[in-house]
Amino acid sequence: xxxxxxxxxxxxxxxxxxxxxxxxxxxxxxxxxxxxxxxxxxxxxxxxxxxxxxxxxxxxxxxxxxxxxxxxxxxxxxxxxxxxxxxxxxxxxxxxxxxxxxxxxxxxxxxxxxxxxxxxxxxxxxxxxxxxxxxxxxxxxxxxxxxxxxxxxxxxxxxxxxxxxxxxxxxxxxxxxxxxxxxxxxxxxxxxxxxxxxxxxxxxxxxxxxxxxxxxxxxxxxxxxxxxxxxxxxxxxxxxxxxxxxxxxxxxxxxxxxxxxxxxxxxxxxxxxxxxxxxxxxxxxxxxxxxxxxxxxxxxxxxxxxxxxxxxxxxxxxxxxxxxxxxxxxxxxxxxxxxxxxxxxxxxxxxxxxxxxxxxxxxxxxxxxxxxxxxxxxxxxxxxxxxxxxxxxxxx
Numbered sequence: 001x002x003x004x005x006x007x008x009x010x011x012x013x014x015x016x017x018x019x020x021x022x023x024x025x026x027x028x029x030x031x032x033x034x035x036x037x038x039x040x041x042x043x044x045x046x047x048x049x050x051x052x053x054x055x056x057x058x059x060x061x062x063x064x065x066x067x068x069x070x071x072x073x074x075x076x077x078x079x080x081x082x083x084x085x086x087x088x089x090x091x092x093x094x095x096x097x098x099x100x101x102x103x104x105x106x107x108x109x110x111x112x113x114x115x116x117x118x119x120x121x122x123x124x125x126x127x128x129x130x131x132x133x134x135x136x137x138x139x140x141x142x143x144x145x146x147x148x149x150x151x152x153x154x155x156x157x158x159x160x161x162x163x164x165x166x167x168x169x170x171x172x173x174x175x176x177x178x179x180x181x182x183x184x185x186x187x188x189x190x191x192x193x194x195x196x197x198x199x200x201x202x203x204x205x206x207x208x209x210x211x212x213x214x215x216x217x218x219x220x221x222x223x224x225x226x227x228x229x230x231x232x233x234x235x236x237x238x239x240x241x242x243x244x245x246x247x248x249x250x251x252x253x254x255x256x257x258x259x260x261x262x263x264x265x266x267x268x269x270x271x272x273x274x275x276x277x278x279x280x281x282x283x284x285x286x287x288x289x290x291x292x293x294x295x296x297x298x299x300x301x302x303x304x305x306x307x308x309x310x311x312x313x314x315x316x317x318x319x320x321x322x323x324x325x326x327x328x329x330x331x332x333x334x335x336x337x338x339x340x341x342x343x344x345x346x347x348x349x350x351x352x353x354x355x356x357x358x359x360x361x362x363x364x365x366x367x368x369x370x371x372x373x374x375x376x377x378x379x380x381x382x383x384x385x386x387x388x389x390x391x392x393x394x395x396x
Contacts, residue, residue: 004305018090018136019083025140026079035072035165043072043183044164053305059367060195064159068191072165079143080204083136089207090135092394093214093337138334145331147186148172151192151295151324154210155203161190172386175319181312185320188306192298202294209287213339216279230341280339287339288346289379295342297352297369300358321347356385368392 047070055062060066073081083090139262142152148163149156163186197203299321306313325344331338335342357365368375374392381388 021136022083022139023076023077026075026143032074046184047187050191054191062195070161075143078164083139096217148190155197185316213283216277217275218277285379289382292350296354298352354380
């Protein structure tokens with residue numbers, strides 16, 4: 001509700017409600033100090049090391065033809081920049097979830113119900129703000145948790161890497177990790193993902209899959225109504241009968257009561273299941289296969305490079321990879337809304353594929369992975385790397 005009021009205020013002032021919400025959620029409505037210039041210098045020094053090492057070991061063009069840059073920023077700045085970078089994906093997502101009859105129709109049999117009419121009027125008045133509210137909250141949540149640009153393996157067109165300096169510092173303090181070792185680990189992780197996801201055919205393939213997934217949510221409100229069968233709105237109807245939501249200052253507070261009751265009976269898994277479409281179910285195996293291979297590939301070279309450069313590499317890796325798959329329910333829900341599923345099983349699947357390729361063909365086999373669009377593995381090949389090797393030899 002606070003975010004909704006904030007969106008209204010931003011719209012009244014001619015601002016971008018989504019961006020304002022993203023920055024507010026990211027910072028927790030607290031003022032953030034600027035990143036120390038000395039810390040910026042340290043990050044720039046370490047990313048040079050990461051760039052050279054990744055290019056040498058993988059043979060990929062990490063910097064896309066020019067020097068790789070990295071910017072340590074606050075949570076709010078990361079949210080603002082990411083709101084722009086992810087605008088295509090977020091726009092398609094919010095467009096799909098907000099279109100259709102869900103906000104316009106009164107359920108059959110409730111045409112004369114005052115609560116239904118009240119909700120219809122209220123939702124119609126705030127509908128234009130809901131897209132910004134949804135995308136802003138999503139990006140703000142990501143900023144509050146992410147360490148860098150590629151915590152989630154979503155391609156971006158930016159040439160500069162972003163790291164969330166306060167999140168990196170907090171994580172290091174929580175685990176008592178050496179600051180320079182942690183920064184170098186993050187630089188390697190970001191550089192590897194930047195190199196792979198920056199390849200035009202990889203970026204195009206994954207962006208297309210994620211955008212199609214975002215545009216395929218079903219907007220039929222019937223499944224969501226079915227989930228509300230156990231919600232008793234009778235006391236609320238008596239309380240709000242005859243209220244005009246635009247005239248009564250208490251109306252929005254009453255909506256908050258509705259949302260509290262909804263939360264008690266509707267879990268994220270139930271909601272996601274109600275809006276997920278058959279088209280998305282068909283896309284998910286392809287998304288999961290490609291993402292698993294990207295993660296497995298990056299982890300393989302992280303171990304190769306980081307094991308030689310970082311003295312505390314095993315401890316750092318244990319902490320950071322555990323963090324990757326151990327997230328709370330709200331953040332996991334965001335991942336799944338975006339079409340991602342970064343579970344331990346998903347990570348192990350990518351690891352097994354890369355290990356299978358290396359066992360049979362060494363790192364030279366891995367170099368074929370990103371050399372051609374036709375070499376991207378199918379879901380079946382991710383589970384049987386020998387099939388992938390056989391097919392790519394035939395393609396070549």
